[in-house]
Amino acid sequence: MKNQWRLVAGILLILLIITFAVINVESVPVNFGFGKVTAPLIIIIFVSLLFGSLLTLLVSTTSSARNHKELRSMKQLVSQKDVQKEEAITHTKAEYEGKITNLENNLVQKDNKIKSLENELVNQVTFDSQMNSTDSTVERNRNNTLL
Numbered sequence: 001m002k003n004q005w006r007l008v009a010g011i012l013l014i015l016l017i018i019t020f021a022v023i024n025v026e027s028v029p030v031n032f033g034f035g036k037v038t039a040p041l042i043i044i045i046f047v048s049l050l051f052g053s054l055l056t057l058l059v060s061t062t063s064s065a066r067n068h069k070e071l072r073s074m075k076q077l078v079s080q081k082d083v084q085k086e087e088a089i090t091h092t093k094a095e096y097e098g099k100i101t102n103l104e105n106n107l108v109q110k111d112n113k114i115k116s117l118e119n120e121l122v123n124q125v126t127f128d129s130q131m132n133s134t135d136s137t138v139e140r141n142r143n144n145t146l147l
Contacts, residue, residue: 020042021042024040024041024042024045025040025041025042026040026041027039027040027041028040028041028044030044
């Protein structure tokens with residue numbers, strides 16, 4: 001159905017152009033400044049339309065090429081920025097992993113220090129209780145001897 005409408009619109013456009021061409025067949029002079037040309041009006045209109053279309057195509061192609069070049073350079077820039085971003089992420093990740101490792105090592109050292117101090121405290125308390133026990137035994141023996 002859509003193609004049928006296109007066909008009908010195309011036929012109507014062709015009929016309109018043919019009607020326009022038949023109506024404008026008289027010759028008209030065109031002065032270019034360096035020369036003068038006499039041709040049917042429809043030919044002058046179509047040649048002007050053709051030159052205008054070619055000029056538009058030339059300008060749009062140039063603009064499109066410039067935009068394409070700019071797009072390519074922007075893609076390269078984005079690619080470079082992505083690489084820099086990945087390098088920065090890798091560097092930061094390595095830096096933080098190093099800090100985490102150092103903190104874990106410090107934690108292990110402090111845990112070992114705590115265990116060492118706990119053992120020392122246990123040994124000191126055990127030694128003090130043995131000394132107190134020995135002192136009490138000596139004291140009792142002294143008291144028994146005195147009695």
